[in-house]
Amino acid sequence: MKRTQSLAAFDRACRVIPGGVNSPARAFGGVGGQPVFFARGEGPYLFDLDGNRYLDFVGSWGPLILGHCHPRVVKAVQEALGRGATFGAPTELETQLAELVVLLVPSIEMVRMVSSGTEASMSAIRLARGFTGRDVIGKFAGCYHGHVDSLLVAAGSSATTLGVPNSPGVPRGCTADTLVLRFNDVKGLRQAFRQHGDKIAGVILEPVVGNMGLVAPMAEFLAELRGLTHKHGALLIYDEVMTGFRLALGGAQELYKQSPDLTVLGKIVGGGLPVGAFGGRRDIMQKVLPAGPVFQAGTLSGNPLAMAAGLATLQELRERPPYAYLESLGQKMVDGLAVAVRSAKMPYQIARVGSMWTLFFAADPVSNYEAAKKSDTARFAKFFWAMLERGIYLPCSQFEAAFLNAAQTEEHIDQTIAAARDALLEIGR
Ligand code: KE4
DSSP: OOOHHHHHHHHHHHTTSGGGSSSGGGTTTTTOSOOOOEEEEEBTEEEETTOOEEEESSGGGTTOTTOBTOHHHHHHHHHHHHTOSOOSSOOHHHHHHHHHHHHHSTTOSEEEEESSHHHHHHHHHHHHHHHHOOOEEEEETTOOOOSOGGGOEEOOSSTTOBOEESSTTOOHHHHTTEEEEOTTOHHHHHHHHHHHGGGEEEEEEOSSBSBTBSBOOOTTHHHHHHHHHHHHTOEEEEEOTTTTTTSSTTHHHHHTTOOOSEEEEOGGGGTTSSOEEEEEOHHHHTTBTTTSSBOOOOTTTTOHHHHHHHHHHHHHHHHSOOHHHHHHHHHHHHHHHHHHHHHTTOOOEEEEETTEEEEEOOSSOOOSHHHHTTSOHHHHHHHHHHHHHTTEEOOSSTTSOEEOOTTOOHHHHHHHHHHHHHHHHHHHO
């Protein structure tokens, strides 16, 4: 495929934007080469500046569960824009979206809107610390919650050491109270709570991880974490920025029948526009300014255009739930991929929960970050480019989940599997 327009656009962007992108995830760092610049999306498709068409399995990293330019979402945003982009004052749209979030996510009794998942995670952590009066926050290696200073932390030497910064610009003090844990490690959890239990304000996790590539929780892991946080008076914070309204209408917590104290949302709740949210138990949320003392604020929080997009998306998901359909597409996808990768005689693992999936080029099952990092990222890069040449746009990293959307059909999955079969044979030679 010719991508000269993208290359020229990237050169131009690099002169005024660091790395030519406004977020590193889209810089193709994990696969080499230069990012594709897109002109537009339409249903299941993306079209780049050179007019090439791709089946989109990124969906803007999760928001577009309905596909691009869903008519209901487009109409809602256009109408909202005609009434004014922003007021810096309350609108009923914010209350309507908040009421719908409360209705759909059982553990959420009150919710505050913000403008990104990062902002939502950061606020939820501050709230957990403010509510409990404690400082330590637990997070899991490989889980990503946005670029929150205290969570930009490298795993310590063992499961119970406090973290050290993994980015320049983050002072040691920011991560000195961050406990880095191992996902799916029940023994490590118990040890961490034995050692630090009375100092832990909260534990945040992706209940189903997208940011290691797709890693599902093992049977007793979520239940054990709920039990330990209850026992030690720590808050349980589910980061459902990716999984919220995706794995079920009530998110991963509905799918796994869990009830966290706080939930962080983003992506789908904004229908593709910038929305994050944090919500949960009323007694906790009532501590948020101005109801309570924990400071949190944002000029464009609850922006009417973003609220309109989120409302239209959640209403569509509620009225025509796509989850059974996405489950069948997802099963078809991974069944076909397994046949394709087996015929190419390569070590692989395939992980899927609902409409989120990852093909790991790894010999052993991937249940945590250490295991994920054993994947053959060079082979993944070759696969990524071979699929791109065949018009399939996958996440540009082995450590990201791919997303199905309701605009895709069985025919699209068949096309993708056929492309994968050819691509895997090509890279295997
Ligand atoms: P944002 O600040 O990017 O809206 O959300 C941060 C965030 C929080 N929690 C989870 C589970 C997330 O996946 C994210 C953001 N996800 C990445 C993709 N892995 C967004 C892509 C990007 O950073 O450009």
